[in-house]
Amino acid sequence: MKLKYFSHSAFQFTTDEGKVILIDPFLDNNPTSPVKSGEVNADYIILSHAHGDHLGDTLKIAKRCKSTVICVNELANYIIAHDCEAHNMHIGGSFNFDFGRVKFTIAHHGSKTPDNEYAGEPAGIILSTGGKNIYHTGDTGLFYDMKLIGELHKIDYMLLPIGDNYTMGIRDAVKAVEFVNPDVAIPMHYNTFPVIQANPAEFQKKLEALNRKCKIMEYGEEIEL
Secondary structure, eight states, X not given: OEEEEEETTXXXXXOTTOOEEEESOOOTTOTTOSSOGGGOOOSEEEOSXXXXXXXXXXXXXXXXXXXXXXXXXXXXXXXXXXXXXXXXXXXXXXXXXXXXXXXXEEOSSOOBOTTOOBOOOOEEEEEEETTEEEEEOOSOOOOTTHHHHHHHSOOSEEEEEOBOTTSOBHHHHHHHHHHHOOSEEEEESOSXXXXXOOOHHXXXXXXXHTTOOBOOOOTTOEEEO
């Protein structure tokens, strides 16, 4: 299985069977993304919440690729109302798809669509596929129940924000890694805009001092999981 980082919170997973899953595909209006929405394809799109920098180009991609959008119930209904296919879920629920299993966790943030429609609760995402568990926290502040998430699920890769202001900053993100205890932490949601400037090397240094592994992914970089 391969993981590609498009910047901000946008990732692409390609399974060994060739299924392509996007998470939070904010591309066209993302000043740091190396690609535009017309350059990516998706069998599935998983959304953490409905803010414009996470919902992003979902509708464009889903309509063109006939993708199934996986998200919480209220946001899924919004997706369906815009003539796209969706699979409705909610916090704490999980479901087996042909590529693996998706479970939604709590996240402390907000969620409204760019046209100000209520979109349910924000979420974190646990994607289990290819023998790996990947925890994409979504936009969130630090919360102690992250420890419970780590106890219930052996997390191989944790994708978490470090940009502060709207989400955890570096200090809280380090504590989040301590709570979840993943094999590898990958920072996200930083340096897209001036208000979320952060140095991922500082995050990495703090984790390495705690004997934790951190992988800083460059924009457009793809790695094998």
